[in-house]
Amino acid sequence: MFLHIGGSRVVGAKDIIGIFxxxxxxxxxxxxxxxxxxxxxxxxxEEVKSFIVTTDSVSFSPIAPVTLKKRFQANIFDK
Incomplete structure (x- = not known):
């Protein structure tokens, strides 16, 4: 599973430590x-609204953290 964090960037959902x-x-x-x-x-x-900490890096996103968390939870529960 991947989480789209804005633009053309995605991060692996299993690698996400936190969304801030x-x-x-x-x-x-x-x-x-x-x-x-x-x-x-x-x-x-675009304006940076959140940053995502993964096991190997930190990425910035123009998407609000609440929206990213909802997407993340939807990915987890869709399995």
Whole structure:
């Protein structure tokens, strides 16, 4: 299963650790975490609304975290 996170990007649903609102990105502990991880290129023309932490990277998305969580849950329960 894959989760479409905006644009033409998808991430493997089984690799997702968390989906977060970008408003928490500015907290010091989150800044440190994002600086220490592999962040996928943010070449979005749209406003970034969420970031997705996976087992090997962090990706940014123009889609609201609530919408991504609903998509994720729909993927899990559709099995």
């Amino acid at each position: 609102d970008t408003r928490i990105r500015d907290k010091q502990c989150n800044k440190e975490f994002l600086q220490s991880t592999k962040v996928m290129e943010n070449n979005l023309a």
